[in-house]
Amino acid sequence: MDETKNIINNDFKDVMLNRHSYREFKPDVKISREEISEMLEEATTAPSACNLQSWHFVVCDDAAGKEKAHSVMMPFNYPQTDSCSAIIFVLGDTQSHYKYRDVWNKACENGQITPEKRDQVFKTFLPLYEHADRSFLEKDATIDGSMVALQLLLTARSHGYEANPMSGYAFDKVASTFDLDDERYIPVTAIAIGKPAGDFTKSVRYNVKELTDFI
Numbered sequence: 001m002d003e004t005k006n007i008i009n010n011d012f013k014d015v016m017l018n019r020h021s022y023r024e025f026k027p028d029v030k031i032s033r034e035e036i037s038e039m040l041e042e043a044t045t046a047p048s049a050c051n052l053q054s055w056h057f058v059v060c061d062d063a064a065g066k067e068k069a070h071s072v073m074m075p076f077n078y079p080q081t082d083s084c085s086a087i088i089f090v091l092g093d094t095q096s097h098y099k100y101r102d103v104w105n106k107a108c109e110n111g112q113i114t115p116e117k118r119d120q121v122f123k124t125f126l127p128l129y130e131h132a133d134r135s136f137l138e139k140d141a142t143i144d145g146s147m148v149a150l151q152l153l154l155t156a157r158s159h160g161y162e163a164n165p166m167s168g169y170a171f172d173k174v175a176s177t178f179d180l181d182d183e184r185y186i187p188v189t190a191i192a193i194g195k196p197a198g199d200f201t202k203s204v205r206y207n208v209k210e211l212t213d214f215i
């Protein structure tokens with residue numbers, strides 16, 4: 001089976017450099033759950049700290065889900081929320097280290113690493129997380145979540161869609177709205193995906209020279 005059959009744009013330059021935030025979508029376009037899952041699978045090739053993969057997704061792609069998404073949004077995000085094919089909330093998982101052993105045991109079973117190397121990983125990295133304070137775990141999960149979110153924005157383009165990442169929503173209501181444990185899951189971003197209706201607003205960037213110190 002070709003896992004990437006829905007990638008219709010494989011031109012990296014175009015995918016990255018021509019990505020823009022679109023805020024109005026064609027409301028009748030449906031993206032199948034199979035394709036959404038494919039995009040998520042592609043996005044989760046993102047790097048993550050210690051390969052903890054501290055992310056979690058909530059997909060709102062039907063009327064009930066979209067209504068829930070709308071209920072947490074700030075009004076300036078209603079147009080994209082209401083017209084997109086799907087909104088994907090990307091959350092950070094502050095307890096990803098609880099199942100950390102699984103991923104390394106699997107790598108070991110697959111013959112990708114030796115048992116000695118696996119045990120070394122457990123000894124080196126697990127204590128960092130087991131003794132970490134809340135702020136460390138939140139930062140770590142936010143960075144992992146941001147990595148996967150950007151990949152999702154790009155993979156959406158490669159599937160022929162456009163997207164808009166959004167932080168303009170009630171962060172404190174997200175977990176409870178989607179029946180998630182708010183101790184464990186923290187919102188990172190919400191991404192509206194669909195076929196654009198209308199144009200994007202061209203954005204400007206600062207000069208990299210002003211942002212960079214070569215030392």
Ligand SMILES: Cc1cc2nc3c(=O)[nH]c(=O)nc-3n(C[C@H](O)[C@H](O)[C@H](O)COP(=O)(O)O)c2cc1C
Pocket residue numbers: 019020021022023077164165166167168169189200201202203
């Ligand atoms: C963390 C983050 C939060 C954002 N929140 C919103 C938002 O709530 N609503 C919105 O319309 N755009 C939002 N955006 C999109 C930015 O406005 C947009 O990326 C920026 O203006 C640059 O434009 P571009 O995406 O077209 O390159 C957000 C982007 C990021 C990265």
